[in-house]
Amino acid sequence: MNTAAQYLKAIYIIQQQDNSPAATGRVAERLDVSPASANEMIGKLEARGLAEHEKYKGVSLTDDGIIEARDALQTYCIIERFLHNVLDVEEFRGEAQALEPVIDGTVAERLDTIIDRRAKCPDCFDPELDACSCLDVEPVEEAAAD
Amino acid sequence: MSLKQRVESDQQLARLLQIGIVLEEVTESRANNHRDSLPEPDAELESLLAEAAAQSAAHRDRLDGLIDSLAADSVPFGEIDALVEASYGQTKPEDFDGVLYDQLCNEETAYKFYDDVIEAIEASDAAFSVDRDQLLSVLREPREAEHDAVETVTTVMEERE
Numbered sequence: 402m403n404t405a406a407q408y409l410k411a412i413y414i415i416q417q418q419d420n421s422p423a424a425t426g427r428v429a430e431r432l433d434v435s436p437a438s439a440n441e442m443i444g445k446l447e448a449r450g451l452a453e454h455e456k457y458k459g460v461s462l463t464d465d466g467i468i469e470a471r472d473a474l475q476t477y478c479i480i481e482r483f484l485h486n487v488l489d490v491e492e493f494r495g496e497a498q499a500l501e502p503v504i505d506g507t508v509a510e511r512l513d514t515i516i517d518r519r520a521k522c523p524d525c526f527d528p529e530l531d532a533c534s535c536l537d538v539e540p541v542e543e544a545a546a547d
Numbered sequence: 548m549s550l551k552q553r554v555e556s557d558q559q560l561a562r563l564l565q566i567g568i569v570l571e572e573v574t575e576s577r578a579n580n581h582r583d584s585l586p587e588p589d590a591e592l593e594s595l596l597a598e599a600a601a602q603s604a605a606h607r608d609r610l611d612g613l614i615d616s617l618a619a620d621s622v623p624f625g626e627i628d629a630l631v632e633a634s635y636g637q638t639k640p641e642d643f644d645g646v647l648y649d650q651l652c653n654e655e656t657a658y659k660f661y662d663d664v665i666e667a668i669e670a671s672d673a674a675f676s677v678d679r680d681q682l683l684s685v686l687r688e689p690r691e692a693e694h695d696a697v698e699t700v701t702t703v704m705e706e707r708e
Contacts, residue, residue, distance in 0.1 A: 404552070487630070488565060488622065499559050502552040503667045504566070511570055511656040514577075514638055515630035 404502060406473035407432060408442050409451060412460055413470035414528050422459030474523040477501055478533050479509040482516045485536055494531050494541065552663075553670035560675055560682075561619035563664050568610045570660055572627035574653040575603035580635050581646045592643060595703060599650060599696065606657075606689040613685055616677040647704050654696040661690035 411431045415423035429439035443460050446452035451466035462470055480500055484493040519525055519535050527534040531541055554560050578600040582593050611621050640646045665686050668679070675682065 483566075483569075484562075487569065487626075488562075490562075496559075496562060499555075500562060500566075503554065503563060503663055505659050505663055507656050508566070508570065508660045508663070511573060511653070512566070514634055515569075515573060515627065517634070 405442065405446060405449075405451075406469065406476075407501065408439070408446060409462065409466055409470035410473040410477060412443075412446075412452065412462055413467065413474065414526075416461065418528055422455065422461045424459045425454075428460065471523055472506060474526055476504065476506045476509040478522050478526055479513050479516065479518065480504055481532055482518060482536065483512045485532075485538065486516055487512075493538075552667055553673075554664070554667045555671055555673045557617050557676050558619075560668075560677075561614060561617045563667075564610050564614050564617070565619070565622050567657075567660060567664070568607050568614070568622050569627055570657055571603040571607040571610070572622065572624050573631055574657060575600045575607070575624070576628045576631035577635070577649065577653060578603070580631065580639065581649065584639065585646070586642065589643060591703065592646065595699070596646075596650065599653070602692060602696065603657075606692070609685050609689065613677055613682060618676070643707070644704075647700060647707075651697065651700045651704065654693050654700055658690060658693035658697055661686055661693060665690060 408428065411428050412423045415427050415431065419427075425439050425443065426436055428443070429436045432439065443452060443454055446460075446466065447454055450463060451469060452460050452462050454460045477497060481493055481497040484490040484496055484500075490496055519533075522533065525534045526532070529540065530536075530538065532538050554563065578596045582596040582600075585592060607624070614621050640649050665683060668683060668686075
């Protein structure tokens with residue numbers, strides 16, 4: 402997965418949560434990057450026909466952008482599920498985020514053959530849980546408190 | 548969150564190597580399963596699958612060596628073999644073409660994985676516990692082998708068209 406895919410995924414999740422265009426600041430916050438970096442990448446996504454940015458409203462994904470975002474989210478879910486269920490990684494969220502830029506969708510598809518992912522993926526991704534809702538895991542805050 | 552396509556720590560490197568081991572184990576296990584469940588005897592395909600399984604086992608050993616240097620744990624073949632067995636019924640190819648296509652996917656995936664990891668290491672200036680030159684050398688060898696394997700499977704597929 403490349404960095405553009407991470408932006409698409411972030412915008413998609415924010416749009417789902419807010420049911421409106423994603424504010425650039427929210428995108429930057431979610432990805433822990435500067436607003437300037439977020440603006441630059443959003444411009445690139447617009448140039449590729451994957452997103453539309455409206456001043457004072459935010460950024461929305463086009464139909465093509467939504468398809469790529471859902472693919473990216475699915476790849477991320479596969480990595481999380483693989484780390485949690487196969488490798489028993491406790492900090493699977495943080496490690497999935499660190500690994501996702503290096504793990505291509507092709508590689509994720511092969512890992513997918515052994516992780517018993519649900520058919521409704523990626524719709525089962527829970528932004529509050531920051532994980533697949535089918536995984537038996539605690540919310541981030543509770544997990545951090547343990 | 549990292550937005551960079553590069554390897555930045557021993558932990559991230561070890562995890563990637565574990566993923567590489569699992570990919571090789573999946574390839575080995577599926578190749579063995581394919582060979583045992585061919586619809587009828589096929590000497591060429593059986594030989595190709597046996598070689599693929601042996602090659603994956605050899606690559607796994609090399610990755611195991613690197614994992615040891617990073618003081619991380621490997622992933623036992625038995626665990627992955629059991630997971631492949633559990634899912635094989637739903638994902639097994641129906642015929643010779645399907646077996647070859649699956650084998651091609653395995654080899655292409657492994658090639659892509661090694662290529663991406665090598666690129667991510669080369670893009671990084673992080674200091675790892677394992678010698679960088681040795682690390683890249685160990686990873687480049689299976690990448691070349693997977694490249695050759697893709698060509699071999701592709702040739703067999705073309706000859707059978």
